[in-house]
Amino acid sequence: MTIYNFSAGPAVLPKAVLEKAQSELLDYKGSGMSVMELSHRSSWFEAIIQDAEQLLRELMAIPDHYQVLFLQGGASLQFTMVPMNLAQGKKALYVNTGSWSKKAISGAKALGVEVEVIASSEDKQFTYIPELPETIDQEAAYVHITTNNTIEGTAFAKIPDCGAVPIVADMSSNILANDYKVEDFGLIYAGAQKNIGPAGLTVVIVREDLLGQTEIAAPMLDYKLQADNHSLYNTPPTFAIYIAKLVFEWVKEQGGVAGITEQDRVKAGRLYQAIEESGLFQSPVEKDSRSLTNVPFITGDAELDKQFNAEALAAGFENLKGHRSVGGMRASLYNAFPIEGVDALIAFMKKFEQDNG
Numbered sequence: 331m332t333i334y335n336f337s338a339g340p341a342v343l344p345k346a347v348l349e350k351a352q353s354e355l356l357d358y359k360g361s362g363m364s365v366m367e368l369s370h371r372s373s374w375f376e377a378i379i380q381d382a383e384q385l386l387r388e389l390m391a392i393p394d395h396y397q398v399l400f401l402q403g404g405a406s407l408q409f410t411m412v413p414m415n416l417a418q419g420k421k422a423l424y425v426n427t428g429s430w431s432k433k434a435i436s437g438a439k440a441l442g443v444e445v446e447v448i449a450s451s452e453d454k455q456f457t458y459i460p461e462l463p464e465t466i467d468q469e470a471a472y473v474h475i476t477t478n479n480t481i482e483g484t485a486f487a488k489i490p491d492c493g494a495v496p497i498v499a500d501m502s503s504n505i506l507a508n509d510y511k512v513e514d515f516g517l518i519y520a521g522a523q524k525n526i527g528p529a530g531l532t533v534v535i536v537r538e539d540l541l542g543q544t545e546i547a548a549p550m551l552d553y554k555l556q557a558d559n560h561s562l563y564n565t566p567p568t569f570a571i572y573i574a575k576l577v578f579e580w581v582k583e584q585g586g587v588a589g590i591t592e593q594d595r596v597k598a599g600r601l602y603q604a605i606e607e608s609g610l611f612q613s614p615v616e617k618d619s620r621s622l623t624n625v626p627f628i629t630g631d632a633e634l635d636k637q638f639n640a641e642a643l644a645a646g647f648e649n650l651k652g653h654r655s656v657g658g659m660r661a662s663l664y665n666a667f668p669i670e671g672v673d674a675l676i677a678f679m680k681k682f683e684q685d686n687g
């Protein structure tokens with residue numbers, strides 16, 4: 331039976347990347363050692379981390395005045411590091427678009443930072459991306475947005491204009507899957523385990539002028555110190571960085587971010603169309619706010635959703651169950667998810683509708 335993995339993260343990786351890692355696993359390029367066994371100070375690993383950074387710079391067209399950091403602690407640690415490093419006694423503005431935004435907000439509040447939620451979609455269970463107010467307090471430290479809401483299945487189609495106030499983005503679930511411009515952000519962060527590689531690595535892209543504006547007592551939490559040490563202040567997650575490098579090479583082979591985004595549009599487009607045409611399944615998300623990477627759908631009957639999830643699992647569709655906070659179903663269609671899996675799911679949904687509609 332073919333298994334299709336719809337997990338929201340850790341998620342499917344390109345098969346070609348796994349095969350390459352397998353072929354190099356025991357002996358990395360004639361070193362006689364596995365990548366996992368290489369010193370992070372060795373020339374072997376230095377080349378890996380430098381290539382990974384260079385490839386990401388190329389793929390996302392990251393300008394020179396931005397630093398690329400490879401950190402740990404998940405996207406969740408960024409909920410603390412961002413306000414700790416950037417708020418410096420100023421007010422921090424947040425857009426509340428769902429569970430992860432809420433956690434980001436809590437992270438800032440826990441540090442005693444003054445937080446203002448300037449837009450929210452909580453009034454309609456986070457089923458849309460709200461408009462930002464026309465005027466943004468230009469004295470604020472930053473505006474925090476979650477570009478793609480993994481659980482709710484919404485995404486910013488366009489990045490708002492906040493004037494001189496830097497936008498900080500949690501891009502965990504749609505980094506390398508959209509045509510956003512890095513210059514529109516002051517800082518971007520993303521946990522790796524969706525579109526980049528295995529869990530354990532967090533990528534941060536930060537504009538240089540935002541670094542070093544405040545004293546940070548904990549060295550590991552200081553962006554400036556991490557940047558000055560090229561992410562090698564301590565032992566980084568070497569194997570995860572190696573896989574990330576292979577994934578970046580793979581994205582490049584797919585025609586870069588433009589090429590892969592085109593594939594993502596086709597994949598998500600097919601599934602949304604099937605949902606639209608169905609008499610049984612519906613999307614809870616407003617049309618112009620829909621995510622390309624996380625596609626939630628429901629029947630409107632919790633029992634039927636449960637039955638669908640059970641039958642889908644038995645047929646090889648793994649991890650389709652919606653997040654426990656929202657229920658229903660969710661197909662995560664990250665870059666490495668194959669289009670055949672989308673077609674197979676659509677066929678399965680049609681059959682289920684015939685039998686149960």
Ligand code: PMP
Nearest residue numbers: 404405406430480500502503521
């Ligand atoms: N932000 C978003 C948008 C996410 O999807 C996730 C994880 N699913 C997180 C933050 C938390 O990431 P981590 O588990 O790497 O801390």
